[in-house]
Amino acid sequence: MRIDIEQALQKFNTKTFGRKNIIEKAESLLRADEQVLFISPSNIVITTVNTGKKNKLPGIFVLTDKRILFHCKVLFEETTETTELSKIDSINCFGNGLTGGHIEIHTRTKSYDILVSYKKTLMNEIKDTFENAINSYTQNEASGNIETDILQQIEKLAELRDKTILTEQEFQEKKQVLMAKLK
Known part of the structure; x- marks a missing residue:
């Protein structure tokens, strides 16, 4: 397993029991020039903005220093979605002990609602990681x-x-x- 993946899993106290295969699949989708900042097996709701269509999918979500990546496998169908950090318009976080924590990522075409830990400090740390990655990427691109x-x-x-x-x-x-x- 890549060192950056191990560090991200440890930093955010991400549970990996029974999820090694999906983490290995995510690792195979990464480029050598990317650094993983956050990774989590999670349930995600992907909403297409213009149609309002929602897909609720189990999979793995990855934030790198260049893009976000979500991969899921349901039965025999695999899907991977990627979005460059420059395409992200906004990020929100909210949650509680009942519904769990959520990180929402909004682009012009899609919104991603990622289920994360509901601990407020951890949610805010995840949100800060996303915002810092986006700001760094934007500055480097400029x-x-x-x-x-x-x-x-x-x-x-x-x-x-x-x-x-x-x-x-x-x-x-x-x-x-x-x-x-x-x-």
């Missing part, structure tokens, strides 16, 4: 976009230099200004 934009600008300047629209000195000066923005 800085990656800025870097790509600057590199594209330098390429355009090089084309202008090659067409003798800019001198070598002008190119180097503008390039230095853009490179300073990367630091």
Whole structure:
């Protein structure tokens, strides 16, 4: 089992008795460049926003530093749903000892209601983990976009230099200004 999965299971005190197979299946669906932040075998209600159709499914839910993933197997049918963290609009948590704890994740097309521990401190820790993952992902994505934009600008300047629209000195000066923005 991956170390990040073991750490997430331990951090959130997730019960795994009799669920090793589904955890192994979730592990096989993960990419090598992802880090698991939360994982839990759970029941989930997936609601399609435009139709209101609800599916109640048992399976495993995974939060990584890049996406959420839900996998379920009912009889002979397996389904996997993934959503990039940038597509998540909001997260809510609520619950009590009677209904259990719930983490709701809302996107433009679907909502996911994940059953979790009803302990308020644990629910809030799970919610904070989701929010921190989304914020980190958004910041990394934004800085990656800025870097790509600057590199594209330098390429355009090089084309202008090659067409003798800019001198070598002008190119180097503008390039230095853009490179300073990367630091």
